[in-house]
Amino acid sequence: MAASDERIRDVIIIGAGPAGLSAGVYCARKMLDTLVVSQNVGGQATWSWEVENYLGYQLITGVELAERFREHLENFRVELREGRTVTSLSLSGEGFSVVTDRDGESRGRAVIVASGKVPRMLDVPGESEYRGRGVAYCSTCDAPLFRNRRVAVVGGGNSALDAALQLAAIAERVYVITVEAALGGDEIRRRQVLASPVVDVLSSAQVTSITGDRFVKGLTYSREGKEGALEVEGVFIEIGSVPSTSFLPPQVELNELGEVAVDSNNRTSVPGIFAAGDVTDVIEKQIIIAAGEGAKAALSAYAWLVESGSVRDR
Helix, strand or coil: CCCCCCCCEEEEEEEECCHHHHHHHHHHHHCCEEEEECCCCCCHHHHHHEECCCCCCCCCHHHHHHHHHHHHHHCCCCCECCCEEEEEEEEECCCCEECCCCEEEEEEEEEECCCEEEEECCCCCCCCEEECCCCCCCHHHHHHHHHCCEEEEEEHHHHHHHHHHHHHHCCCCCEEEEECCCCCCCCHHHHHHHHCCCCEEEEEEEEEEECCCCCCCEEEECCCEEEEECCCCCEECCCCCEEEECCCCCCEEECCCCEECCCCCCCCCCCCEEHHHEEEEECCCCCHHHHHHHHHHHHHHHHHHCCCCCCCCC
């Protein structure tokens, strides 16, 4: 592990999705000494195959939009550390301590939590064993690996429909497996999936195991009291996500869904800790909303630092 960082920054931002990157830009514009730490750049935005509702772009992929965000941030003096997983956030003296799996301690006077969400696990035999060897959670990232192969998508909401449509363009056969009696999600996507000649929908079905040798070779499922099996080489699990909050101190209040509770100014229950984006209890989870919330969090953090005398008004 690297040695602890002696410098005390004005703000440490945890996460580099739309909320974290937007917060970084606004912190930089206020001339705050800012560090952004994240596993990747773009967050869940990179999972979206096509984004049609971000202002200024009639159509753009999630990966391309994330790159635009990165380019914007790189115009400012903000340190970005990628490939890091935050393992703890704690109160330290008059500020906060952030520790990652690759670095020592970094300290900040304020923290913005923009860590987003992580994929929900299916929790069936074979899932962990074949993760990265046929089991995937991001169709935008991994769909090209399954060209001309038979694959399954587990889930029935918009993320599952989006994955099915991406895969239908390149795969030999796509099985959509949902525990619900019918597909959910947006009507337009649902119609496209149902109209595809390479997509089969198995409703009221539950995956019971994922099988293979070195790589995925199939799965088993239960449907209306009967057991079934499919020969597939890829299983895309699209059953939602959970807030990434395992590193937070117990003083930070969460709601019943495990989301960080924030007020209208993105303040958490701990003074000096702010939060934005999908990790929070803000009602809608959209890229454009996350970006706006990140800007708000940065402005609130700046105001708090001025009020506390940590920085001068600029």
